Amino acid sequence: xxxxxxxxxxxxxxxxxxxxxxxxxxxxxxxxxxxxxxxxxxxxxxxxxxxxxxxxxxxxxxxxxxxxxxxxxxxxxxxxxxxxxxxxxxxxxxxxxxxxxxxxxxxxxxxxxxxxxxxxxxxxxxxxxxxxxxxxxxxxxxxxxxxxxxxxxxxxxxxxxxxxxxxxxxxxxxxxxxxxxxxxxxxxxxxxxxxxxxxxxxxxxxx
Numbered sequence: 001x002x003x004x005x006x007x008x009x010x011x012x013x014x015x016x017x018x019x020x021x022x023x024x025x026x027x028x029x030x031x032x033x034x035x036x037x038x039x040x041x042x043x044x045x046x047x048x049x050x051x052x053x054x055x056x057x058x059x060x061x062x063x064x065x066x067x068x069x070x071x072x073x074x075x076x077x078x079x080x081x082x083x084x085x086x087x088x089x090x091x092x093x094x095x096x097x098x099x100x101x102x103x104x105x106x107x108x109x110x111x112x113x114x115x116x117x118x119x120x121x122x123x124x125x126x127x128x129x130x131x132x133x134x135x136x137x138x139x140x141x142x143x144x145x146x147x148x149x150x151x152x153x154x155x156x157x158x159x160x161x162x163x164x165x166x167x168x169x170x171x172x173x174x175x176x177x178x179x180x181x182x183x184x185x186x187x188x189x190x191x192x193x194x195x196x197x198x199x200x201x202x203x204x205x206x207x
Contacts, residue, residue: 006145010144026114128192135166146192152190
């Protein structure tokens with residue numbers, strides 16, 4: 001797939017070929033959905049907890065004798081029907097994580113990248129460089145590239161100036177090319193790919 005290469009001002013400076021096995025792969029919505037749901041599930045902490053009747057304090061003896069009082073019989077103040085008693089059928093810590101084979105995860109990434117490419121939502125840059133941390137300058141750069149659309153910027157290597165410059169922008173996010181994921185790809189309107197990031201993605205998604 002031949003695409004234009006832009007500079008940070010949005011001007012065309014060259015052209016390049018994106019790997020067809022990554023950016024022209026079959027688009028499989030069901031596979032992308034499975035990867036998306038897995039990522040959401042794996043982000044859940046599952047740490048909520050409540051106390052059952054065996055865990056609450058009190059209730060060492062029978063509140064009153066079984067017969068002769070005119071009141072209902074009770075065996076423990078820990079019973080769920082008592083104020084301060086244990087809870088029934090309430091959350092306990094659990095693991096929500098889901099498993100998905102590596103080949104399927106990578107196929108889902110190829111599918112998501114191909115979907116972006118087919119809708120012309122990928123911009124390839126020659127490089128993305130910030131000499132210092134300047135949110136205002138980064139906002140101007142993104143305005144030149146994608147206008148008012150939200151953007152996901154893929155970085156080949158960590159770049160403190162770029163990452164900090166984007167951190168406070170509500171419609172933009174950076175992610176390392178090695179940690180590319182379906183959730184981020186589907187959550188932003190445009191994908192900004194410096195040439196270095198394309199090489200990193202090709203290194204583990206290419207066949």
